[in-house]
Amino acid sequence: MGKVYVFDHPLIQHKLTYIRDKHTGTKEFRELVEEVATLMAFEITRDLPLEEVEIETPVSRAKAKVIAGKKLGVIPILRAGIGMVDGILKLIPAAKVGHVGLYRDPETLKPVEYYVKLPSDVEERDFIIVDPMLATGGSAVAAIEALKKRGAKSIKFMCLIAAPEGVKAVETAHPDVDIYIAALDERLNDHGYIVPGLGDAGDRLFGTK
Ligand SMILES: O=P(O)(O)OC[C@H]1O[C@H](OP(=O)(O)OP(=O)(O)O)[C@H](O)[C@@H]1O
Ligand SMILES: O=c1cc[nH]c(=O)[nH]1
Numbered sequence: 676m677g678k679v680y681v682f683d684h685p686l687i688q689h690k691l692t693y694i695r696d697k698h699t700g701t702k703e704f705r706e707l708v709e710e711v712a713t714l715m716a717f718e719i720t721r722d723l724p725l726e727e728v729e730i731e732t733p734v735s736r737a738k739a740k741v742i743a744g745k746k747l748g749v750i751p752i753l754r755a756g757i758g759m760v761d762g763i764l765k766l767i768p769a770a771k772v773g774h775v776g777l778y779r780d781p782e783t784l785k786p787v788e789y790y791v792k793l794p795s796d797v798e799e800r801d802f803i804i805v806d807p808m809l810a811t812g813g814s815a816v817a818a819i820e821a822l823k824k825r826g827a828k829s830i831k832f833m834c835l836i837a838a839p840e841g842v843k844a845v846e847t848a849h850p851d852v853d854i855y856i857a858a859l860d861e862r863l864n865d866h867g868y869i870v871p872g873l874g875d876a877g878d879r880l881f882g883t884k
């Protein structure tokens with residue numbers, strides 16, 4: 676079974692409160708989503724392997740650590756996942772970015788795939804799929820499937836807010852995928868929205884509605 680990590684650092688919780696608040700406008704919402712993504716990227720990269728190099732400081736020669744050329748890929752689920760990408764690239768600028776386009780049919784709540792473009796060396800890369808919301812889990816499960824179908828071997832899933840139903844769906848369909856979330860909410864409502872959640876992440880990020 677994959678592990679579930681809740682990144683409840685005070686800064687993340689604080690920023691998430693303003694992200695949730697319906698009075699927060701598009702500009703601030705977008706900035707906060709990016710900031711939380713940066714903070715989560717800091718935590719999610721904790722296990723990156725290091726290697727030793729030799730450098731010269733102004734005082735002496737020294738052995739020091741650098742990240743050992745790991746190949747990373749960040750995959751936003753369109754549209755709302757895009758809001759998290761720049762925040763992650765601030766910390767890992769060498770990561771390649773792929774895209775998985777999915778929308779959730781409002782009637783059936785099932786994901787509909789409309790676009791997939793991944794880096795060419797899929798099998799060698801460690802991927803982080805990002806999307807602010809994990810609701811029924813249909814979109815996350817489909818995005819992970821889309822990557823696996825194209826050869827991806829190492830996948831993490833990172834979101835801001837998850838419902839228990841979504842976590843369970845990913846755990847069941849993809850037990851090899853660890854899940855990283857900023858907050859685990861109570862439940863889904865009758866329309867498949869997370870309660871209390873933040874509303875429609877894509878609409879709030881891009882000002883559509
Ligand atoms: O876990 P699920 O029940 O599948 O719901 C979560 C999905 O719904 C939202 O996307 P949406 O379909 O609204 O598309 P958008 O990002 O283009 O607005 C959200 O960003 C997730 O991708
Ligand atoms: O609460 C939800 C559920 C799905 N998609 C969203 O944007 N918000």
Ligand SMILES: [Mg+2]
Pocket residue numbers: 755875876877878
């Ligand atoms: Mg949406």
